Amino acid sequence: MASTQRGKFSNRIGFLAAAAGSAVGLGNIWKFPYETGANGGAAFLIIYLFCAFVIAMPIMVAEISMGRNSNLNPVGAFKKLGGKRWGLVGLIGIIAGIMILSFYNVVAGWAFGYFVQITFGDLLSQASFGSYFENYIADVDDNLIYSFVFMVFTAVIVAGGVQKGIERSTKILMPALVIIIVGLIIYSLTLPNAMKGIEFYLIPDFTKVTGGTFYKALSQAFFSLSLGMGALITYGSYFSKKDNIVSSAALVTAADITIAFLAGLLIFPLVFSQGLTPTAGPGLVFVALPGVFESMGPIMGKIFGGSFFLLLCFAALTSTISLLEVPVSYITDEFKKPRKATVAILAIIIFIVGLPSLFSNGAVKELTEFVHYGGETKSFMDLVIDVFSDLALPVGGFLTAIFVSYKWKTRNLANEIENGHSNFRGSIEEKFVNVMLGVISPLVVGFIIIVTVLEKFFDYSVFG
Numbered sequence: 064m065a066s067t068q069r070g071k072f073s074n075r076i077g078f079l080a081a082a083a084g085s086a087v088g089l090g091n092i093w094k095f096p097y098e099t100g101a102n103g104g105a106a107f108l109i110i111y112l113f114c115a116f117v118i119a120m121p122i123m124v125a126e127i128s129m130g131r132n133s134n135l136n137p138v139g140a141f142k143k144l145g146g147k148r149w150g151l152v153g154l155i156g157i158i159a160g161i162m163i164l165s166f167y168n169v170v171a172g173w174a175f176g177y178f179v180q181i182t183f184g185d186l187l188s189q190a191s192f193g194s195y196f197e198n199y200i201a202d203v204d205d206n207l208i209y210s211f212v213f214m215v216f217t218a219v220i221v222a223g224g225v226q227k228g229i230e231r232s233t234k235i236l237m238p239a240l241v242i243i244i245v246g247l248i249i250y251s252l253t254l255p256n257a258m259k260g261i262e263f264y265l266i267p268d269f270t271k272v273t274g275g276t277f278y279k280a281l282s283q284a285f286f287s288l289s290l291g292m293g294a295l296i297t298y299g300s301y302f303s304k305k306d307n308i309v310s311s312a313a314l315v316t317a318a319d320i321t322i323a324f325l326a327g328l329l330i331f332p333l334v335f336s337q338g339l340t341p342t343a344g345p346g347l348v349f350v351a352l353p354g355v356f357e358s359m360g361p362i363m364g365k366i367f368g369g370s371f372f373l374l375l376c377f378a379a380l381t382s383t384i385s386l387l388e389v390p391v392s393y394i395t396d397e398f399k400k401p402r403k404a405t406v407a408i409l410a411i412i413i414f415i416v417g418l419p420s421l422f423s424n425g426a427v428k429e430l431t432e433f434v435h436y437g438g439e440t441k442s443f444m445d446l447v448i449d450v451f452s453d454l455a456l457p458v459g460g461f462l463t464a465i466f467v468s469y470k471w472k473t474r475n476l477a478n479e480i481e482n483g484h485s486n487f488r489g490s491i492e493e494k495f496v497n498v499m500l501g502v503i504s505p506l507v508v509g510f511i512i513i514v515t516v517l518e519k520f521f522d523y524s525v526f527g
């Protein structure tokens with residue numbers, strides 16, 4: 064059995080750094096602010112917090128437990144604990160992960176390009192950052208280079224293995240990220256109109272809430288916490304039996320939410336101080352921030368602007384690592400292939416799979432205006448995000464909750480959690496986890512998925 068040669072995190076801190084590193088990423092700093100901006104500010108934030116702590120966190124406990132108990136990748140874990148046919152759920156997760164990494168790496172490439180061009184180029188002397196961003200993401204050469212290099216970074220770290228690659232890099236990158244973000248927040252709060260941004264972000268306006276808001280918040284929670292495709296089954300399989308799963312999941316969730324919250328605290332004052340609108344969509348951080356850095360003057364602008372986009376790259380890197388590790392663990396576990404070769408081949412394949420996404424932001428018209436549904440024209444990348452992130456992750460989470468409650472059974476879940484947490488049985492934590500996984504998550508997640516699929520993909524209006 065190759066399982067004896069599988070990686071292990073060296074201790075609880077190693078796991079926490081890697082899992083929080085996976086969770087904290089572009090989802091927190093790029094996606095969360097623009098989703099919050101587009102979906103009503105503080106009202107979205109409240110719904111998001113509910114989704115993250117109440118719906119998603121128990122699913123995180125379930126994933127980590129499945130991984131640690133089976134000591135396997137997602138496909139192997141579902142098969143071992145539930146029989147061959149359940150392996151399909153793991154496989155869907157692996158495919159979703161590959162597709163998520165394919166577009167995620169493109170956005171990471173934008174961040175990397177911005178870092179380089181702010182620090183070493185003249186990005187900050189543009190007349191309009193909005194049109195600069197639009198032209199930039201349509202530029203084939205730059206994007207090909209930066210996203211390729213980013214994929215190489217990811218691959219090199221993953222090739223280094225669990226302890227020497229993943230754990231060591233995340234232990235350095237995560238604290239660096241926190242320091243940079245806090246420094247930038249302090250500065251942003253001193254800018255004119257900053258308080259308008261804080262108001263938008265922290266005072267809820269529930270008239271902006273629609274059915275779609277719940278879906279957006281739920282999918283964002285899954286995405287941000289890296290749930291629903293087996294990333295935490297994989298990391299759970301490297302987690303020591305001596306450690307407490309429930310408190311670790313709570314810490315990872317809290318860290319993730321804190322960073323997302325801080326990102327909002329940073330971005331909205333900046334957006335309002337420049338008279339921009341918070342509903343700008345995916346370009347939000349790439350358009351709002353350069354203006355502020357420019358106003359700092361050429362030297363400070365380069366320092367702060369460079370730091371910010373470097374931070375975005377760090378955050379993205381600890382996430383791409385976890386996304387790549389999932390298919391790598393699958394191939395190395397199930398087919399006993401050597402790690403380094405597997406990493407190289409998968410990284411190349413995923414980079415190629417990402418090319419249509421890379422070309423779908425203005426470079427190729429047919430990909431930019433790829434499909435039309437839900438009343439909107441969508442690019443190829445939008446489609447990948449809609450299907451493999453916004454839809455597949457909640458579906459994966461739903462199936463995980465059902466699986467653990469009714470197939471693997473909560474008794475086995477509790478047995479696993481008892482390792483490292485000897486008074487779990489009979490505790491309020493146990494009741495919470497069981498009720499959430501067995502009843503509330505399937506109902507809430509299932510309902511939101513059905514309504515959204517009907518409305519979004521089939522233009523059928525459920526509530527008239």
Ligand code: TRP
Pocket residue numbers: 085086087088089090091160163285286287288289290291292294382383385386456
């Ligand atoms: N959570 C990361 C972010 O917020 C993205 C990510 C990493 C992810 N691994 C994942 C998303 C697994 C879904 C599944 O940027």
